[in-house]
Amino acid sequence: MIVLNEISKRYGRVRANDSIGLTLEPGRIYALVGENGAGKSTLMRILAGHTVPDSGTITVHGQSHSRLTPALAASLGVGMLYQDPLDFPALQVWENFRLGGTSRTRAQVVDKLGELSNHLGVCFLPDEPIASMTVGERQLLELLRLLDLGATTLILDEPTTGITPEQKRNLFGLLTRLAREENHTVVLVTHKLSEALEMADAIFVMRQGRLTARLSTPCGEDELVRLMFGEAVERAGEIPAVASPGNRRLGLEAATFAGPKYHLGPLNLSAAPGEMIGLAGLDGSGQELFLRGLCGLDRLAEGSLLLDGRTFASNDFKTLHKAGVHFVPADRMSQALFPDLSIREHILLAFPGQAGRLEDFRREQCEERFNLRAHPDTPAKSLSGGNQQRLLLSLIPENAPLLLMEHPTRGLDAGSARQVWEHLRERCRTGATLFFFSPDLDEVMEHSHRVLVFYDRMLVADVPRAQATVETLGALMAGKNPEAWNAA
Amino acid sequence: MHEFALVLAGILLAGAPLVLATLGETITEKAGVINLSLDGTMLLSAMAAFALASATGSPWTGALGGMAVGAAVAAVLGLTNIYFGQSQLAVGFILTLLCRDLAYFLGHAYSRQPGPTFGYWGIPGLSDTPVLDALLGRQSPVVSMSLAAIVLCWWWMYKTSGGMRLRAVGESPRAAFGRGIRVRLSRLMACLAGGALVGLAGAAYSLAVKPGWGRPQGCEGAGWIALAIVIFGGWHPVRAAIGAYFFATLQVSGIYLQDLFPSVPAQVFQVAPFPMMIVTLLAVNLGRMSFVQDMMRRYPILKRFSGSWPITSPAALGQDFDPKKGL
Numbered sequence: 001m002i003v004l005n006e007i008s009k010r011y012g013r014v015r016a017n018d019s020i021g022l023t024l025e026p027g028r029i030y031a032l033v034g035e036n037g038a039g040k041s042t043l044m045r046i047l048a049g050h051t052v053p054d055s056g057t058i059t060v061h062g063q064s065h066s067r068l069t070p071a072l073a074a075s076l077g078v079g080m081l082y083q084d085p086l087d088f089p090a091l092q093v094w095e096n097f098r099l100g101g102t103s104r105t106r107a108q109v110v111d112k113l114g115e116l117s118n119h120l121g122v123c124f125l126p127d128e129p130i131a132s133m134t135v136g137e138r139q140l141l142e143l144l145r146l147l148d149l150g151a152t153t154l155i156l157d158e159p160t161t162g163i164t165p166e167q168k169r170n171l172f173g174l175l176t177r178l179a180r181e182e183n184h185t186v187v188l189v190t191h192k193l194s195e196a197l198e199m200a201d202a203i204f205v206m207r208q209g210r211l212t213a214r215l216s217t218p219c220g221e222d223e224l225v226r227l228m229f230g231e232a233v234e235r236a237g238e239i240p241a242v243a244s245p246g247n248r249r250l251g252l253e254a255a256t257f258a259g260p261k262y263h264l265g266p267l268n269l270s271a272a273p274g275e276m277i278g279l280a281g282l283d284g285s286g287q288e289l290f291l292r293g294l295c296g297l298d299r300l301a302e303g304s305l306l307l308d309g310r311t312f313a314s315n316d317f318k319t320l321h322k323a324g325v326h327f328v329p330a331d332r333m334s335q336a337l338f339p340d341l342s343i344r345e346h347i348l349l350a351f352p353g354q355a356g357r358l359e360d361f362r363r364e365q366c367e368e369r370f371n372l373r374a375h376p377d378t379p380a381k382s383l384s385g386g387n388q389q390r391l392l393l394s395l396i397p398e399n400a401p402l403l404l405m406e407h408p409t410r411g412l413d414a415g416s417a418r419q420v421w422e423h424l425r426e427r428c429r430t431g432a433t434l435f436f437f438s439p440d441l442d443e444v445m446e447h448s449h450r451v452l453v454f455y456d457r458m459l460v461a462d463v464p465r466a467q468a469t470v471e472t473l474g475a476l477m478a479g480k481n482p483e484a485w486n487a488a
Numbered sequence: 489m490h491e492f493a494l495v496l497a498g499i500l501l502a503g504a505p506l507v508l509a510t511l512g513e514t515i516t517e518k519a520g521v522i523n524l525s526l527d528g529t530m531l532l533s534a535m536a537a538f539a540l541a542s543a544t545g546s547p548w549t550g551a552l553g554g555m556a557v558g559a560a561v562a563a564v565l566g567l568t569n570i571y572f573g574q575s576q577l578a579v580g581f582i583l584t585l586l587c588r589d590l591a592y593f594l595g596h597a598y599s600r601q602p603g604p605t606f607g608y609w610g611i612p613g614l615s616d617t618p619v620l621d622a623l624l625g626r627q628s629p630v631v632s633m634s635l636a637a638i639v640l641c642w643w644w645m646y647k648t649s650g651g652m653r654l655r656a657v658g659e660s661p662r663a664a665f666g667r668g669i670r671v672r673l674s675r676l677m678a679c680l681a682g683g684a685l686v687g688l689a690g691a692a693y694s695l696a697v698k699p700g701w702g703r704p705q706g707c708e709g710a711g712w713i714a715l716a717i718v719i720f721g722g723w724h725p726v727r728a729a730i731g732a733y734f735f736a737t738l739q740v741s742g743i744y745l746q747d748l749f750p751s752v753p754a755q756v757f758q759v760a761p762f763p764m765m766i767v768t769l770l771a772v773n774l775g776r777m778s779f780v781q782d783m784m785r786r787y788p789i790l791k792r793f794s795g796s797w798p799i800t801s802p803a804a805l806g807q808d809f810d811p812k813k814g815l
Contacts, residue, residue, distance in 0.1 A: 302782075
């Protein structure tokens, strides 16, 4: 049994955890739900020894600790699985399994790994560097490693992001078995209510650093939503229809994009003004290169690109940018913003022509259109995730014909996410074409007129909205019978 | 044939200190720490080794002293960077300059003085095979040490659990910390071990390859070259050693080419190895250039000729890590 008592942690002025107390019992599955930034991950990192709390105690098996280290937590049987697996991509499978574990030779590791993975019906190649594996496989390897270390309390932080529906089913099956048959404690940290309701015996709800409720399942989803967000969040309505599906905004003709590691193509594709096109695929399946190629960050090696009737034989970034192609990467801070420059400076850089009436223009762009109410001298690095995304969107000119977004709602709370989507829909209603990628399949399905599925560095399917279900997309993402789909 | 073996023997000797320094820096960087002080460290340890050897009459004591000096300089870098959070690049640069001046200042009394050297190790029984005899039969002990160091370094880095931890810490200190590995201690140890090897390289210069002490000693600049060879070798000890020998080959061949082309100024041959290294780096990485990649995509048969000489740095190279801050 694990008891967290009065745990507090502040980051600057933000109270990430505000005297939180909770109890975890063996043999049960818990869900810790809350919005992005509610403090879930901080709390769990404190339990796993990765973060030192400001105050409070952690009692494990009757013994109190004011702080844990990862080594101590591991010896107490606490293991945590991070959203981005905390492993060594350049090292081999067996080395990743061995590091930090019991002293074993390579042969012993291979035996042990074989035994454990056989149990689950999976297979690992011991000498493969794990950089070439999917997130789902890496997660499973981490889980096996934790179990081998003797972990009896397993914490999983957003474990279903970036894995296929089938991998998710297997993972949940394994977790249920561990809890029911082997009396393990499982804590699922998630912002997806459906997962919490499906899996958990009890649900903890966190909001703005506080533990606001502890519910036993079954309970109503509406009640959960209210506890999580304070008020019911309106669902976004139907997506706007494409006004003129016959027009051609973007065309790819036998286009091959060449990235630093692989190439993608030849691609033949067209998109109409107003179309919202979602991209689905596991990490490294090719959707990253697709977006980077469309905006000119990666090379167009062969074929051509058509935009509004103009043919481009090469995809020079600057030329495309001038023609109105705008890319917003998932990693906003390191790839899209200048951390030390202020909002005003960002606006000035994006719209040099508006230098004369900068202040008025900034107010129109940021405050009136986006409700970005931060002081204009605030440096980008001090903005919240939501405000960063608002700033980035306000830097895109109003009439930009082609928007490319990589995980547009990454790290945003529900309110900001909704605002971003409303804005993107509005842009599409007025004629922009949107390509976006999200690791969250529900988000892809909700906001796309059609979905492009990538698998193994290929564009395997173009699925219209009506057919885009979790099952179809999940199967295609896992490389199951794309031929049958394309024939149908 | 005999002539050729003698040239090779010259390359082995000229390359020995470079190999040692390169291996040392490879170990340090593999753990994620960049020790820029190589050039100064080598000079200071060359001086210390020569002074100690002169004082005690034993080159071996001198070499040990050189290693100690190398480790001590690395310890300054390691402690200020790893435990006190100062910039490793800034401290490394300052140490380079400091150590160089310190070496010239402290070593003044030993300048142009005769002193002990390593001499030669004869390997008996090789006289029947003249080529091997010329290559290894009468070589300086630093050659054997450098060859042994390559094998040991590779074996330790890739075949022992300590080496695995070293690589893990350089790849992702966060993940290593998460698994209970003592990140800062591992990094400090890597710094010390690497520094000791660099110190041995300095001793190899003043006691064997360019015996004696003076201003200039003759090893100036070797540290910077070693830093470049670490990158050339893709942070792999064996490939780094190949790079070091390649550079030594360029240097040694300059001597012979000078005889062949007497009309070309001697300076050309002294400077030529440096641009040659750049050209070689370009050639080795030709496969990364876009037009070559396009060719390979169009004619897949070309892929057969694209050998791999991967140059990927440790993922956390140069990144500081403070476990108190957590993740």
